[in-house]
Amino acid sequence: MKVTIERSDIRGRVTAPPSKSYTIRGLMCAALARGESQIIHPLYADDTEVAVMVL
16 A cells, blocks of 8 residues: 655644643644744743743
């Protein structure tokens, strides 16, 4: 079986409870996305602040 995966545009909105893990994942997705990304109600913690500085 041969599978081909191609890049495509994705749009949408996800609402999740504040979580360090979700916040960092959102930051990584935003870093990879084109255009503007918005993370609403992120969890502020040392780990998330370090992730922002790294990006």
